[in-house]
Amino acid sequence: MTAFVGELIGTMILITLGCGVVAGANLKKTYSNGSGWIVITFAWGLAVAVGVYTVGQFSGAHLNPAVTLGLAFHGSFPWENVLSYMIAQIMGAIIGGAIVYLHYLPHWKETKDPALKLSAFATAPAIPHFFSNLISEMIGTFILVLGILAIGANTFTDGLNPLIIGLLIVVIGMSLGGTTGYAINPARDLGPRIAHFILPIAGKGGSNWPYAWIPIVGPLLGGAFGGLFYKAIFEGKWTNHLWYVLSVIIVVLLISYFASKPRIASHKKTVAYK
Numbered sequence: 166m167t168a169f170v171g172e173l174i175g176t177m178i179l180i181t182l183g184c185g186v187v188a189g190a191n192l193k194k195t196y197s198n199g200s201g202w203i204v205i206t207f208a209w210g211l212a213v214a215v216g217v218y219t220v221g222q223f224s225g226a227h228l229n230p231a232v233t234l235g236l237a238f239h240g241s242f243p244w245e246n247v248l249s250y251m252i253a254q255i256m257g258a259i260i261g262g263a264i265v266y267l268h269y270l271p272h273w274k275e276t277k278d279p280a281l282k283l284s285a286f287a288t289a290p291a292i293p294h295f296f297s298n299l300i301s302e303m304i305g306t307f308i309l310v311l312g313i314l315a316i317g318a319n320t321f322t323d324g325l326n327p328l329i330i331g332l333l334i335v336v337i338g339m340s341l342g343g344t345t346g347y348a349i350n351p352a353r354d355l356g357p358r359i360a361h362f363i364l365p366i367a368g369k370g371g372s373n374w375p376y377a378w379i380p381i382v383g384p385l386l387g388g389a390f391g392g393l394f395y396k397a398i399f400e401g402k403w404t405n406h407l408w409y410v411l412s413v414i415i416v417v418l419l420i421s422y423f424a425s426k427p428r429i430a431s432h433k434k435t436v437a438y439k
Contacts (some may be wrong), residue, residue: 168246171224172253173260175216176352179228180261181268182212184357188265188285192272206338214331221327229350230254231388235310238406239392251352258356262286265357266364279370286357288346288380289373295421298376301344302383303390303414305337309349310391315399348380355381386414 166174186208189197197204217226225242227233230251236242265285266273276282283289290298312333316326338347348354355377362372393407 166220166223168224169249169253171220172227172250173257175220175224175226176228176254176257176356177261177264178219179212179216180258180353180357181264182215183209183353184262184265184285185268186212188269188272191276191281191284192269193275193277195269195272202343203339206335206342209338210331210333210335212331213334214327217327217330218324224250226327228254228257228352229309229384229388230352231306231350231384232310232313234385235306235313235388235392237392238389238410239314239396240402241314254352255356258352259360260356262357262360263364266360266366273369274367277368279368282366282369283361283371283373284346286361287354287373287377288348289376290345290379291343293376295379295425296418297425298345298379299383299418299421301341302348302380303387305341305345305347305349306384306387307391307394308337308341309333310388311395314392314395318399345380349384349387351381351384353380382417386410386417390414 186197186200186205189195190200190205192198213228216228220226227236227242227250233242233247233250233254237244237247269285273282280289290301313330316329316333321329337349341347358372358374358377361369389410390407393404393410397403397407
């Protein structure tokens with residue numbers, strides 16, 4: 166198996182199991198309807214572990230463009246493979262989203278709320294606010310990449326690393342995921358969102374594209390900074406890339422801050438009207 170196919174299959178498994186648990190919790194007339202946040206966070210963690218166990222020997226099982234970028238900035242992954250890994254991850258995520266659609270086929274019609282249908286595919290903020298939503302995704306992904314590198318620096322019993330990384334996903338979801346649904350992975354959000362957009366889902370609404378850039382840009386910046394931060398602080402290898410990425414983060418945060426103000430004003434007007 167090639168690394169490209171490994172990343173595609175691994176991400177497909179991740180999304181099938183991860184988005185699958187959200188669909189089971191939110192769609193009507195499933196036995197797991199209403200199972201809640203704890204079930205969702207644990208299942209996502211186990212989904213990551215299963216994906217890593219399945220294809221780790223073939224590709225290293227990044228399953229996440231932000232992880233790929235973070236490892237490239239850290240210096241533990243070759244830059245020439247970054248684009249092909251990201252393409253494979255997004256393709257696998259689209260396929261995973263399609264599998265979830267087929268698995269829950271009769272339940273889409275039974276679920277009247279379009280937002281619940283979209284939630285099975287893509288993340289959405291609890292409170293829409295570009296600036297804070299972006300920060301949430303950056304922090305979560307920073308912790309993810311930092312944790313992955315720290316876990317890799319330790320010696321575990323053979324085969325235990327994927328399970329530890331799965332637990333890292335669980336704790337990120339429980340502690341930091343309540344604000345945006347913790348995409349912390351551009352492929353995890355973009356791929357299924359594309360699937361939602363193109364699939365004939367009964368009674369679906371829009372795919373919320375105005376928000377879609379947040380779970381792409383936030384994780385990429387957080388992951389890049391995580392890899393460079395670990396390299397500088399934990400390994401004592403400072404590079405100019407750290408300051409470049411930090412500068413980009415500041416600029417993007419400033420743009421998102423000013424972009425959030427009209428949305429807040431619009432939201433207040435809507436609430437007042439109601």
